[in-house]
Amino acid sequence: MNLAESLRLAVRSIRGHKLRAALTALGIVIGIAAVITFVTLGASVKAEVVGQFDDSPANRVFLVASPDDDGGPPAALSQPVFTEYDVGRIEDIEGVDRVVPRGTIATSALSHGGETVARDQVTATTPALFESVTFRAGGPFADAESGDACPAEMVVTPSAAALFPGNLSVGDRVSVTQRGNRTRNVTVVGILDGDAGLNPLAGFGSQPRFYLPSCAYDTVVTSPTTGTRQNVYPQVTVVAENPGDTAAVQDRVQDYLDAESDAAQLAPESYAVSAQTNDDIVQRIETVVDRLTQFVTGIAVISLLVGAIGIANIMLVSVRERTKEIGIMKAVGATNRDVLQLFLVEALLLGVGGALLGVPVGVAGGWIAVTYAELPLTLPLGWVGAAIGIGLLVGVVSGLYPAWSAARVDPIDALRYE
Amino acid sequence: MTGDVASGEPPAVELDAVSRTYTRGEPVYALDDVSVTLARGSYTAVMGPSGSGKSTLLNLVGCLDTPTAGTVSVAGEDVTALSSRQRARVRGEEVGFVFQTFNLMPRLTAEENVALPLVFQGVARAERLGRARDLLDRVGLGDRTDHRPSELSGGQRQRVAIARALVTDPAIVLADEPTGNVDTETGDRIMALLDDLHAAGNTILLVTHQRAIADRAERIVRLRDGEIEGIDAVDTGGAAR
Structure with missing residues (x-):
């Protein structure tokens, strides 16, 4: 049949x-x-x-301290181990264009003109973060020279601006309620054009995000090398001068981290401090x-x-x-x-x-x-x-x-x- | 197919010292040393009470069963030694079954039922349905080709079954109590149809327990307890060969 x-x-x-x-x-x-x-x-x-990472330029090296087993979630659980001393030292490494530290400030709410929005964190960083992105309005906040008063300025993403009725615009005053009910009043100085690729370690780019200068950051530690109290960041982005040298820069940064960094000394037992490229992170x-x-x-x-x-x-x-x-x-x-x-x-x-x-x-x-x-x-x-x-x-x-x-x-x- | 037997041509069916034993607990002799020859074009009835071995004989000739001893030949071919696949081929090509309970496929139409044996021989659809319609015409059901068995009367169903038994132009038609499930009048018509087939040269082996039915054949083989009690020639009815 x-x-x-x-x-x-x-x-x-x-x-x-x-x-x-x-x-x-x-x-x-x-x-x-x-x-x-x-x-x-x-x-x-x-x-x-x-796709987020593909948007991110190839000349980035991301420093994270994460549990020492392969395949764990990167960055999200990164421990604050990178001190300002480390940031300074890495800036001096050959082939490094700039170093952008990033940390979170715990908050309870943000308010503007009688409207209050609950947020559990804002991001503290340096103006170096904004060098490769475009602004829809305004510009980056001022660099905080040591000794000067901390600039009362803030940069926001479009989705963050949209959290407030009628949107935030440049010049608006926002009060940030930090942990312990301390309030910081800041002025919006810039609205980004989106932050795709800016923050690849922190989740989806469309999330609303508020950026404050690093001097507003409140996580400090005693640097084991210098013995002084310093800001300590969970995430650091190293930007290489030349995309072709990214791998070499990655190796040199990793050598520094392994040999003499504060990070290696501050990292908890069973945590690894590592320099990773886009590809490494994408793979994980x-x-x-x-x-x-x-x-x-x-x-x-x-x-x-x-x-x-x-x-x-x-x-x-x-x-x-x-x-x-x-x-x-x-x-x-x-x-x-x-x-x-x-x-x-x-x-x-x-x-x-x-x-x-x-x-x-x-x-x-x-x-x-x-x-x-x-x-x-x-x-x-x-x-x-x-x-x-x-x-x-x-x-x-x-x-x-x-x-x-x-x-x-x-x-x-x-x-x-x- | 003609009624006369050429000397060189093998008989339609030949049973030689055939025994069939079932072992269910203790051995039961369903057939015991039975020898009988059915010439081409002959019309033979097998009679006997239930348990006499009639069905076993039919199953052996129809290649549904294999003997414990002896040989069964169909159209000159010894079917006792065949594989199950080859026996399926003999069933399809050399044997046509007509059952008491009709045994039609319920979801197929009359013409599809008649054509079913040709499906397993790989005959193309158009050709086999054409042949099926011809045969349905012959049994007087040319206007019922698209009906399903459930839409046909008992007599009509049996005529479809007879058409199916003929569709492969078999060496022998095996009819197992073909009138057992229909009324007397319909039974007469079915028997008349078998007479016609015999007159047209078909070889028929009929199993029945009714003398009146058996009398329509040329010969009656009487079975009792698995053995042949006697073989009678019938004077009236079919012409002696």
Whole structure:
């Protein structure tokens, strides 16, 4: 019997039990849809995060102190270990253009013109951060010379400005309530044009962010080298003079960190102080996102497995019900192989049909999840193709035993079967 | 296919010292040393009470079962030594079954049921449906080709089954109590159809427990307890060969 005839007969028997076939295929639809939804979400998160780094110039080296096991989340958990002494020393390293330290100031709220917005942190940094970005309005805050009064100035991202009704604009006065209810009154001097690539270590770029001068920073420590009280930062960005020298600068900075930095002495046990390039960080983030995606997808695969069991179950019932038909077919010349093929094709149709329906449902699910998370949609096309293959595989695997038992039916018994 | 037997041509079916033993707890002799030859174009009835081995004989000739001892030849081919795949081929090409309970595929139309044996022989769809329609015409169901078994009467179903048994132009038609599930009048019509087939040169082996039905054949093989009790020639009915 050729495949077209098996297909015709299989379609006929599926049509004979439309509801049953639909419910059976539904198991596969849900399984495939769940897998595609989660893989799409994972791919979209990865594309978004990695895209952020791609926007970041290639001449950056990021210094972080993070737990000394590979693949941990970078930077987000970075410890404040880089002192002002370290920042100064690194600025003197050959090939370094500038060094931008960054830390967070714990706050409870920001208010402007009677409107109060709850924020748990603002960012403290130096004007060097803004050298490579454009401003929508105004400009960077002044550099704080030691001994001078700290400039009461602030730079904000567009999304931060939008937190206040009627948006913040240059010249607006904002009071920042810091931890311990200390209030700092500052003037908005600049609104960025967005901060993509500016802050790759701190999460998604579209987050609202407020920048204060480093002199407002309040995390201090006694430098082990100089013995004086100094600001200590969790994140430092080193900008190389020449993008081609980034790797060499990375090595030299790492050598300094390992040999004589305050950071190495301040870092807690089991923490590593490291200089990483974009590529290093992208790799680590990809590892983390991949692992998360695999985990969630693994759960979705369980539902696919349940769907496969559903097909196997219904096919076994079907073999039972059609024992007599199997006997008739054998009496008129069907070989065991013909019968096996017939039932296998039927299981395969259920699997592939389920997969074909599951793909659009999964893509829709992925789109909804991605839209909800405000990420651009990235479709993992390979997986969409794989879903069809998985449907085939599920059909074959779950149909194999029922089809085999159908082929083994004894025609004499089967013809007597009522 | 003609009624006369050329001397060189093998008989349609030949059973030589065939025994079939089932072991269910203790051995049961369903058939014990049975030898019988069915010439081409002959019409033979097998009679006997239930448990006499009629169905076993039919299953052996139809390649659904294999003998414990002895040989069964269909169209000159010893089918006892064949693989299950080869026996499936013999069932499809050399044997046509007509069952008491019709045994039609419920989801297929009359013409698809008739054409089913050709599906397993790889005959193209258009050709096999054409042949099926011809045969349905022959059994008087030319206007029922698109009906499903559930839309047909018992007599019509049996005529579809007879058309199916003929579609491969088999060496022998095996009819197992073909009138067992229909009323007397319909049964008469089915028997008349079998008479027509015999007149047209088909070889028929009929199993029944009714003397009146068996009398329509040329010969009656009487079975009892798995052994041949006697073989009677029938004077009336079919012409002696």
